[in-house]
Amino acid sequence: MTDAVNTPAATPERSLFAADARTSRRNRSEKRFRAYGMAAVGIGILALIVLLISILGNGLSAFKQTYISYPLELTEERLDPDGNRDPGEMARVTTFGYLPVLAMSLEAWLEAEGIEHEMGGRELAAMLSEEAPAQIRAMVLANPDLIGQTIDVQILLGGRIDGFFKGRVTMETAERDRNVSVNQLLLAQTLAERGDVVTRFNWDFITWPDASGSRPEAAGLGVAIIGSLYMMIVVLVLALPIGVAASIYLEEFAPTNRLTDLIEVNISNLAAVPSIVYGILGLAVFINFMEFNQSSPLVGGLVLTLMTLPTIIIATRASLRAVPPSIRQAALGLGASKMQSVFHHVLPLAMPGILTGTIIGLAQALGETAPLLLIGMVAFVREYPDLVSSHSNSFPLMGDGATALPVQVYSWTQRSDPAFVERASGAIIVLLIFLLIMNAIAILLRRRFERRW
Amino acid sequence: TGAQAQSRDNVQIAGSSTVLPYATIVAEAFGENFDFPTPVVESGGSSTGLRRFCEGVGENTTDIANSSRSIRDSEIATCAENGVTDIIEVRFGYDGIVFASDINGPSFEFTQSDWHLALAAELPVDGEMVANPNINWSDVRADLPDQPIAAFVPGTRHGTREVFDERVILQGCEDNGSLAAMIDMGMDEDAAEEACMELRADGVSVDIDGDYTETLARVAADGNGIGVFGLAFYENNTDTLQVATMGGIVPTVDAIASGEYPVSRPLYFYIKAAHLGVIPGLQEYADFFVSDDIAGDWGPLAAYGLVSDPELAETQAIVANGTLMGN
Amino acid sequence: MLWILSVIAGLGLLGFLLGRGRAVASAGGDVRLLHSLPTYYGLNVTLLTMVPAVLVLGIWLIIQPIVINNAVTASLPADYLAQTDNPALVMTEVRRLASGFDVAVERGLFTNPEVATLDVTDDTIRDQLAGIGVALGADVSTEVLAAAQQFRVLAVTGRTWMLVVVFALAVAGLGYAFLRTNKDQRARNSVERAILGILIAASTLAILTTVGIVLSMLWDTRNFFQLYPWQDFFFGLEWRPSFEGGSELGLIPLLWGTMYISFIALLVAAPIGLFAAIYMAEYASGRVRSVAKPLIEVLAGIPTIVYGLFALITVGPMLRDYFAQPLGLGDSSSSVMTAGIVMGIMLIPFVSSLSDDIINAVPQSLRDGSYGLGATRSETIKQVILPAALPGIVGAVLLAASRAIGETMIVVLGAGAAARLDLNPFEAMTTVTVKIVGQLTGDTDFSSPEALVAFALGLTLFVITLCLNIVALVVVRKYREQYD
Amino acid sequence: MNHMSQAMTGVTVDQMKMQARGVDVFYGAGAAGRSAADMAADKSVTHAIKAVDVDIADNTVTAFIGPSGCGKSTFLRVLNRMNDTIDGCRMTGKVTLDGEDINDPKVDPVQLRAKVGMVFQKPNPFPKSIFDNVAYGPRIHGLASNKADLADIVEKSLRRAAIWDEVKDRLQAPGTGLSGGQQQRLCIARAIATSPEVLLMDEPCSALDPIATAQVEELIDELRTRFSVVIVTHSMQQAARVSQKTAFFHLGSLVEFDDTTKIFTNPSDPRTESYITGRIG
Amino acid sequence: MNHMSQAMTGVTVDQMKMQARGVDVFYGAGAAGRSAADMAADKSVTHAIKAVDVDIADNTVTAFIGPSGCGKSTFLRVLNRMNDTIDGCRMTGKVTLDGEDINDPKVDPVQLRAKVGMVFQKPNPFPKSIFDNVAYGPRIHGLASNKADLADIVEKSLRRAAIWDEVKDRLQAPGTGLSGGQQQRLCIARAIATSPEVLLMDEPCSALDPIATAQVEELIDELRTRFSVVIVTHSMQQAARVSQKTAFFHLGSLVEFDDTTKIFTNPSDPRTESYITGRIG
């Protein structure tokens, strides 16, 4: 058996400390390789930081809003001309009827306080948000006794005035701006010095529904947050189990045949289908065929589920495949069924990858607008959606119209008033927080499952 | 028992993103002042809006389609195929189309002819079509500023583009005699018109597939760019944009309403008559939309930049009476 | 609804306990004598109790409204139907009224018998219902009222029967399964068969989705090709839609843009993602990794519009000023390069996170084997770990590629909207997806070729990516290696 | 190759726990359903086991010996159908357990493997705690009625596999953090914890020191009183010590199968003798 | 525990290829930088190696023996710093190769491992072809100038590891598709293909039949003429046959280290004697 011994002559004695040329070359390439890796991570994080800075820089101010407080006299002759406090009658006075009341009170108060300004009633009223009359009207209709009283209220100021306190609007731009005047700004400044105008934290941004383009100051994310939440629940509840189940079947049970190949190719192909096509599908299947409500988070969630599934399946399959066969054999050899070996051993070991796929899939679903376009969720919705819809012609769960966070971002970036830029960035911040909360859970879980063997 | 499914009780609207801002203002006010829920207003373009509108009759279809153009005959035919036969057309105002540039740059006074000379792919010169040689606006007309031509025009999916092509470029082509020159060169009229409207593809004219905010961002990033905007959009951004005149007319609500300013387009919404009396609030919404309080000269729509329809009273009558299209 | 499900679930739970108990008892308390674990017997009974009942419940819930609708529609006087244009809308009214009555009864406005005897002469019904927040579209007509009353009666009857049938089924299932439970029953096998059925169902969903996608686009695609010659579509080199007709709708420039932009995006995302994955899995300490990985994952969750604006405002002008203009490659700030790079950044986590998990799953013994031979880390990674992890990594890259093909916003803002066939990466171009979205959401006539082309584009892209995926599958198969 | 008549000597068929008849195994055979002749003719297919007949008697330790790569492990895996899990591995022939064909489609391989346990050649503990490794089998087979019972089974198994003293303080530590020999014993403990009727052990003592080896041999001897044990070993001494029957494999064929004493003292095949005396490998 | 004086007997220091002094190894020690005393006191830390001094002489085969779990593999891994790759494994003490401290931060473990090769206890072929498995080392170290050269090295290594005949027809087949013993020999071939100066072999013959074992032992003997070989084995016979020096480990401590003949005939520590005669384990 002994062959003629003919190995390369024993290498000359070399010190461990003095690397030979080849080793140093290899080490240099090692260093380079490592540096590439570091650079790659660095690029990723740098890109994130840059994006975050721009988002935060633009959007943090959305969480603050400027208000004015002054005594508001709810004059009877305008608000309840008949004087019988009948809500039905009082409702005849529209918000347009309330605006003069607000303006007159303001004018009167300024005069009483001796605050100088050179503006007429119209210009003065234009300082207030268009939302203000609606709020006061709702307040009065809810409590007719207020009529005739003078109440101290905090009222939203218009978007341009608000922008002035956030640095978006200056005296110079105001000169060119048709929607705000220098006089208005001067008055706002005076009042701010007196403390009657304050810029404070604005919960309403998170809770209120969207508002039309003419009142950016009142636009909020309430409906969008609920819509996104519902959709994410649908996606999580459906996509994760279905995706994992499909992957398990394909990776562990499916016989290798044409059909399995077909499914496999199909799934990777579905990942490449533009998301708007899922919208077309959703419209055809869920709304036209199954008659779910249009604009509903249920349909949105279903569409996003279909869209997310390939991502989760691809990730899950890859990590199932990465579990060494010896683990499966050990379990099978003990008399575990295939199902048991998968659920007891393989799946937990594949969990990090599954969770990664879920994180990425959900992130994608959370940020997606295009498919929602066709199922009517890219919309202006002011009514808060109920979990169980009270007016649905089919499946009632999550059947009310709603929007979603990315939709709100998308619509706000299209609005003409520059005040919406800040709100769009604010919405992105909320979206990212949403994402981080979802990720945090997945990441914690992932950490528990991560191990090398 | 609440288990029985109930019917939809809000108005569902879909369509043009140009109409969207107005529709939302109305929907918002409608929700505030009536006992009906606030309508849901979807955006997605006139095409999708009408497509959804024409999908059929029933709760699961939209009640109103917003459109920045009038409905086409082929669409009406599709509608009819799907059972949507009774449509009420409501023209509620006009959208002015303006040309604006960065506020810090020079100001412009355009004619349609300038735009044609600046953006046409080819121009007739001495009986031959040559690639557009103009680089600066001053090449187009000596008294325009000496600034590189850079135009951000709406992409071919936007209705505004249609108006831009016809009212600005084609008109300019006619005005400056190019059209006639081309016909003289032996082109038939259709081909000549088409040649007029073909824009140059060398990067001087940039199609914008996004919305006006994208145009604004590009104008801001470029500095030299002239953008095509809706009047309302411009009105909300007068601090960063300056508007150019067209044929010496400053685009204002009045100038557009009177037809003096040449570039504008009508805005519509279409009501599915079959849903009137079925969907709560539909009739009320439509009435409210065209009421003087809302769509009139002093209403919030005009404040936002809508050019009120001078014939608003007729529109109000159409809505009140439910006059169907074609009647 | 919810309470019915809870009752069924309760029965299921009961079945679980009973089945388990019976199995254990049949083995004389010695679980070792059982064929399967006691839980499996319990689950078996639960499954037989709940699955048929829930299935029937679901089917019933779908069918009952249809049946009632038909019955009520049929009972409406023909002349009344004739004078309205659409029976479906009449039924909408009927249902609205019926459910309005439900609310009214709940609120105590009427009692059930009162509702049954209401008649239209009392024309305050609309106002009364409005008073409790039920809005009707129009005043109530005799026919509609009668229909609504009948509707309510039928609904109650149907519901009663449904409850009877569903509960009977649940109890029957429970009883049957319970009686069949004994120690030799192959409970685990039946439960596992059921689970396998679920797994198979889950994976066929992919097929269903595909069928759904194809079907939902097929009709309009057909319409498109009736209006527009297919040769011009597939081989046309120009994309120039116009409102006046005479559009040129050539696929080639869009396809070229798609490929070009995706290619550049992958050129950015694949190496960066892969190197980041390698660094996190092989070099970085646990702490660094546990911070860096989720951070990079956030990149996947930032709405694409943010990337788009980043491309438009920052990257585009930068590339133009520092590369395109000095190199004489044009002065467009929107370019394939801009969109590609920014999209690449967005796609980094798709490659990095998935690959990181796969690399991490490669057994340590392989690394040891390589280190023990005097290999450096990078050699180990390149020659042992990456080959072992290759199928997963390819999957991750394919996923990123897929995402790149499907992206809209970044392309619109970063690469512009002009369809162009050009090699210069600093020129503006656009992709199929952008045009699908654009033509679909534009203002064009929805029955014109300019709008319908979106469907043809969608379907074509679908077929093309399908072919690419088949190629990828074949290639990956070839390189699949198994370790351990 | 027909030494099988000997297999029958001394035991009647119904005393046999397992019987294998005409077993062939092929690796890399691709799709299922090819005939044995076809696969045997295919160059690219490894014909790992060739027409092997073996009987495993009750309460007996059977040793498989033979040079490395001769097919011992492969044949062992035939006996509890672990080969099913290897891609491209195909088996023909008939194997019975208590007279029932184990390859019958109606047979549940799971149940089969619960009866025919296995210790693999390469120790493969689960990446779980030591306790969970051993408790896994009893848990899925419902062998313990409560927690204490389970702990008891685990302790007994670990004790019998001669590893209890080394791990009793770290039952919650991962099984993968043990030394090679410890892992091997852990896997033995894991296999006996499910009390199979037949235990297949693929070189169970390869990584063990003499004392541990002696303990495992003792365990095997003890197991024999209740079960059948099949053991693959490279150590003739071990085969001679623990087994009653010995099968000698060579190049995929069963060369000789007989009483251990006979094989080691008076082998009938010259190849057996050469191997035992260390001349062929 | 100070039997170390014996380690020096007969060889002067500069003849020593490797020297280990006061080596302690801890598992599960968490963060780096803890003192040995601190870790030794910590209950949750496994103190796997305790103050071990060993000298590996040139051209010598050194055998490590001891009961399973006593720390043989751990100590082996100390010698080429393979423990670096195990999370939470910490080592203190000093190890030199040719007089140079291998734990010096300036030392490149890669270069160290190229000089100090290793065959692992569990065979771990790469998921590559058999050829590529063996060619891996020569490729990264640039030992072959061309393809033919490489093929030559691969063939020689496989021949020396006594597996050539079995795999020569399937060099392109995956290494993971080999039998246990074949994998082990493949790993040996892989290790010798890089011609290290010191070869660490962790139970290289555990899965081999007697003939293959003999061939590997022959190989070891041949290797000794040029390198140092350290071998972990459970077989006293093997240790006695192939080694010149033997180290006996027990519970992490080095009990005795001396000439093999001395250890097996006249051990100075009673524990050594008990182990060799099979009384402690």
Ligand SMILES: Nc1ncnc2c1ncn2[C@@H]1O[C@H](COP(=O)(O)OP(=O)(O)OP(=O)(O)O)[C@@H](O)[C@H]1O
């Ligand atoms: N990765 C690890 N983590 C924790 N403890 C370990 C690890 N590896 C080994 N040990 C422990 O360290 C001690 C020594 O292990 P080592 O592997 O060196 O033993 P060994 O002498 O090689 O035994 P064998 O002959 O069984 O291979 C044992 O108690 C073992 O359980």
Ligand SMILES: Nc1ncnc2c1ncn2[C@@H]1O[C@H](COP(=O)(O)OP(=O)(O)OP(=O)(O)O)[C@@H](O)[C@H]1O
């Ligand atoms: N998964 C596999 N794919 C292809 N060939 C295989 C596979 N497993 C084993 N073989 C081949 O089948 C033959 C028998 O292998 P087996 O593992 O049964 O040998 P063995 O007798 O157990 O050897 P050892 O004593 O080395 O473990 C060998 O030639 C081996 O190379």
Ligand SMILES: [Mg+2]
């Ligand atoms: Mg074997």
Ligand SMILES: [Mg+2]
């Ligand atoms: Mg060891």
